[in-house]
Amino acid sequence: MAKLSPFACAFLEAEKAYAADEVPVGAVIVDSVTGEIIAATHNKMECRKDPTAHAELLAIQQACDKLQSIRLEKCDIYVTLEPCPLCAQAISFARLRRLYFGAYDPKGGGVDHGAKIFNASSCHWSPEIFGGVEEEKCAQLLKKFFINKREL
Amino acid sequence: MAKLSPFACAFLEAEKAYAADEVPVGAVIVDSVTGEIIAATHNKMECRKDPTAHAELLAIQQACDKLQSIRLEKCDIYVTLEPCPLCAQAISFARLRRLYFGAYDPKGGGVDHGAKIFNASSCHWSPEIFGGVEEEKCAQLLKKFFINKREL
Numbered sequence: 050m051a052k053l054s055p056f057a058c059a060f061l062e063a064e065k066a067y068a069a070d071e072v073p074v075g076a077v078i079v080d081s082v083t084g085e086i087i088a089a090t091h092n093k094m095e096c097r098k099d100p101t102a103h104a105e106l107l108a109i110q111q112a113c114d115k116l117q118s119i120r121l122e123k124c125d126i127y128v129t130l131e132p133c134p135l136c137a138q139a140i141s142f143a144r145l146r147r148l149y150f151g152a153y154d155p156k157g158g159g160v161d162h163g164a165k166i167f168n169a170s171s172c173h174w175s176p177e178i179f180g181g182v183e184e185e186k187c188a189q190l191l192k193k194f195f196i197n198k199r200e201l
Numbered sequence: 202m203a204k205l206s207p208f209a210c211a212f213l214e215a216e217k218a219y220a221a222d223e224v225p226v227g228a229v230i231v232d233s234v235t236g237e238i239i240a241a242t243h244n245k246m247e248c249r250k251d252p253t254a255h256a257e258l259l260a261i262q263q264a265c266d267k268l269q270s271i272r273l274e275k276c277d278i279y280v281t282l283e284p285c286p287l288c289a290q291a292i293s294f295a296r297l298r299r300l301y302f303g304a305y306d307p308k309g310g311g312v313d314h315g316a317k318i319f320n321a322s323s324c325h326w327s328p329e330i331f332g333g334v335e336e337e338k339c340a341q342l343l344k345k346f347f348i349n350k351r352e353l
Contacts, residue, residue: 099262100271100294110251119252134318135290138311142252142287156323159290163323164316166286171308171315 055079056149056182058089059127062104063190066091073190076104076128078112078121081146087124088112104128105136109143120144129187131180134159137166141174148176151187207231208301208334210241211279214256215342218243225342228256228280230264230273233298239276240264256280257288261295272296281339283332286311289318293326300328303339 053061055077062075071092078088088111093102105128112121125147126140131154138159140148150160159166160178167175205213207229214227223244230240240263245254257280264273277299278292283306290311292300302312311318312330319327 094271098269098271099265101258101261101291106253109253113251117250119246119250133290134311134316134321134323135287135294138285138287138290138316139253158323159286159316159321164286164290164311164318164321166316169286169311169316171286171310 055086055125055127056151058086059129060151060183060186060190062089062091063129063187066093066104067190067194069093069096071095073194074104074128074130076108076126078108078124078126078145081123081125087115087121101135103133103136105132106139109139109145113143122146125149126176127182129183130154130191131158131160131162133157134164134166137164138172140176141166141172144174145176147179149179149182151182152184152191153180207238207277207279208303210238211281211303212335212338212342214241214243215281215339218245218256219342219346221245221248223247225346226256226280226282228260228278230260230276230278230297233275233277239267239273253287255285255288257284258291261291261297265295274298277301278328279334281335282306282343283310283312283314285309286316286318289316290324292328293318293324296326297328299331301331301334303334304336304343305332 059075059077063073067073075091088108090107129151211227211229215225219225227243240260242259273295281303
């Protein structure tokens with residue numbers, strides 16, 4: 050039977066965040082050699098009362114803990130939204146091989162927008178970057194979340 | 202009896218990091234109204250095998266957990282080194298009131314250098330910033346650490 054793609058798993062994580070009333074962003078880290086999913090999680094800022102509990106950061110922490118390594122050079126990260134500067138810098142520190150992200154985020158993104166972390170002179174590692182993966186689907190889920198928030 | 206200043210506590214934390222063979226950076230978060238120390242910690246990247254376990258990030262997580270709040274508007278952070286982009290963004294998300302930092306970090310800093318997080322168009326909160334606090338002392342400890350590393 051066909052397996053879910055890593056990006057589909059990240060989207061499922063985003064839906065879990067939505068159901069838990071968290072900003073719906075999901076992230077998955079995959080061993081690029083074996084294809085194994087090393088970490089899969091979503092935003093947990095509200096439930097943990099932690100402004101740093103972003104999907105990507107939690108996924109990196111999970112993966113490093115699982116592999117008992119501070120570096121993830123053989124791994125790729127899939128995330129449903131353009132990472133913010135905090136998460137982009139964490140991706141750089143963890144030396145992830147590739148970054149695939151869904152919706153672009155002109156307001157809060159830190160890859161193609163704002164601080165553009167990977168372009169900064171002090172950024173010593175940049176992954177290969179693929180943006181706009183299933184962009185419409187990822188953006189729609191975020192839009193639905195914020196429309197519901199405004200109607201409360 | 203006179204109490205240690207928050208910055209002196211942050212330096213003590215940096216010395217703990219040095220003793221534990223971690224890059225010697227310490228951070229302290231203080232309630233600006235009561236003067237109480239809410240969090241005090243240091244870099245733990247190596248011992249936790251977590252590239253995101255920077256002093257400031259851990260201090261923010263500790264403080265938010267203690268106050269059960271995702272925002273730290275009444276708190277100030279004291280750190281012995283200019284925060285990197287990851288930590289600067291975390292300080293912005295946590296809405297810390299003031300940032301006091303020690304040594305400037307032209308290579309890895311994200312406040313006055315590199316991504317200059319607080320100057321980015323997508324940065325929605327900036328603390329009041331005081332740089333170069335006990336700069337020489339903080340820089341010396343870092344220098345000693347890296348010289349020893351090179352001699353190994």
